Amino acid sequence: MRTLFTFILLVTSVTLHAVDEKSTFELYDKLLSALMPNKPAYRLYVDDPVYKNILKKEEKVVFVDRFENADFILFTDESLLERYREYKQAHPEYSTILFATRYRLLKNCKDAVGALYWRKGRPQLLFLKPRLKHHNIVLPTMFKKFEIETL
């Protein structure tokens, strides 16, 4: 577990420029299968070209360009969050898995289940238990350590 955690910390970066692409890909591969088990394909809404580039290597990933078609939205900046909010306001019943690449985004978005971000030179991975529960997501044991109740 500790090895995996170390591995995650080592390969993850918010800005990604300091991150090994291969490791980031592996991490997100694990994350996606943990958050969406048994899904034949992951329909992802990502508008950051860097992340798109990395995640396109995952065979099960299908990029979508509309929120309603997405199983998973990766927030990488405020503008995307803003667009999401607008969409959510228009479609209150809409629900999908949201994940942030910054702490601030996680804090500002009540629907995000977790985040993978950089703090004091160290990668940080965390999940919010109530939000996971809302989506009926049960994380594998290896991620349990990063589940917290509140921010």
Next chain:
Amino acid sequence: MQRNRLSRVIFIIIGAMLLFMSYLQYAISQTTESIKTLEVTKAQEFAGKIERYLKTEIKGDSLVAYLDAHPEKRHEIDKMLHAFLTKEFRYIFLLTKDKEGYYRFLLDASIDEPVPYRSIFFPNSDVYDQVYRSGIAKVTKQKEHTEGIWLSLLYPIKKANKTQMLMVVDLSEAYSENLNRLNDPLIRIVKYMQFFLLLSILLLIYLMYNYTRMQKALMTDRLTAAKSKYFLNDFFGKHTLDAYNMIMIDIDEFKSINARFGYEEGDRVLREFSKTVQEHLPNNAFLVRNGGTEFLVVIPKNTVQIVSFSQNLFKLLKEKVYVVENEPLHITVSMSVMDVPEGTSSLQKAERVLDARMLEVKNLGKNSILFVGKHDVLNRTYSLEQVRYMLDAEQLICLYQPIIDNQTEKAVRFEVLARLIDKEYPDKYVTPDQFMDVIKGTSQYLKMSKLVLREAFGTLQKYPDIYLSVNLDLNDLYNTEVMSMIMEELKANRLMADRLSFEILEEHEIKDYDRVVTIFKQLKMYGSKIAIDDFGSGYANYSHVLHLDIDTLKVDGSLIRELSAMPERTEILLRSIQTLARGFGCEIVAEFVSEQTIYERVKALGLDYSQGYYFGKPQPIEAYMASLK
């Protein structure tokens, strides 16, 4: 032997190089480590200062509660902490543990990118918990891929005997790189050295591999699959020669086979011959191809009886039928066989003896076998070079044989007999008949005579009551250099010269007695005596007595020996010599008195002195002096 030594040396060099490489690596890591220690100490001092400041600024027993309650104070402290951020310290922040055990940010020196108060922090190491629990500061090295951090000092801040906060001081990676840059030239040199050491090691391994491969090829004769000469030399570098017996085999008239059937068929016969011999050899024996059609069989002693084995082998090789171009072909061999004597250590010498025997076989018409006796190996003559080597190393010893007064039966004089010492056979002295012929007329003779004279005078000095005689060849006395040397020695020891006799040996007819008279006068100048050696044989005859001033006649041993076989006739001859000696005032010494009956006849004849094994064999003077006491 040489190969093993070389391998060992190469392995030692490689080992030393590897050790040196490791040492260089260690030295570099030590330097880096000391830089690290220095920086950590500095960080601890900073942390200590911050701790003192915090404790002054924050009131009450619970630091965390105070900070929770005073956001403006937090801001103030953050600002102050910011002052501590230098190029060395990238991040300084303080954490606390919440009720659930999660770390939460309290204070942060990074004003530019402030972390929300009490936001969560997942440390990437168990050390955080260890420090929190133990209250003892620790340093952790950051894992790969963390951003810009070299080391983290985890410093507990305790109050009321409890760790309340954990200060994290991150040492900047950029600063560490700066420090390392100071070390860079040295590190670069070390890396280059390591690189070249590694190259050298690889080169050495490559050379050794090639050398070993080449040696393997050199060990076996490619045509016959017998061992090579190289193998033989190498083998006897590791094994003692006298633990083996040797047989030299040469195929007779092999040229005719080559001429008749061609070289290809000749080679085939050689291969078959080699195979036949090898199949017949006992365990641990081997066949060496000396070159051409000459082979050497080396057999460990005690595996077979060498004589019968070699005879069987000879018979086998003689009866063996080769089929060449559908024709039966018989070949014959010449063999010389040596039961190598104990103490033999020179392969070259042993081969020389086998060669000499082989030559005898060839001269006798080939197709035969001859055996080498121990005598052939040990009683050989020495070359001038070998004698020169022994004399240069002063491997010369003088032995003494007593000359007995027949009346008193006491030793009145000792004959000094020179022997050389061959280091290969230190137990057996090299006698003059084994080397004298080759050194006569050379500077080595002069050298040897000088050594003998010095030894004789040394003995005379040591034992003031004894008389000695030394041998000289008259022919050599014609040599002015030899004469000058003798005269110099006599002059230098003139007080003892009257206790010294020169036994002159004459192998040629003396044509110029005047010259010899002069030589004798010179020798007698300081009181030395002259004796004619082997009188009664060869040219040592009556004319000497007539022309020369002689003190003693030493009757030739061959005449004395005849006293046993033909006593009456020999006695007549000896009486005539005695009459002659008396007439000229000479004393007579009978040589080769080897048994009592001879001595009794000598004594009965009234000869003055006796010398021979009956009274004592040549021995170091100390042996006689001890018995005289």
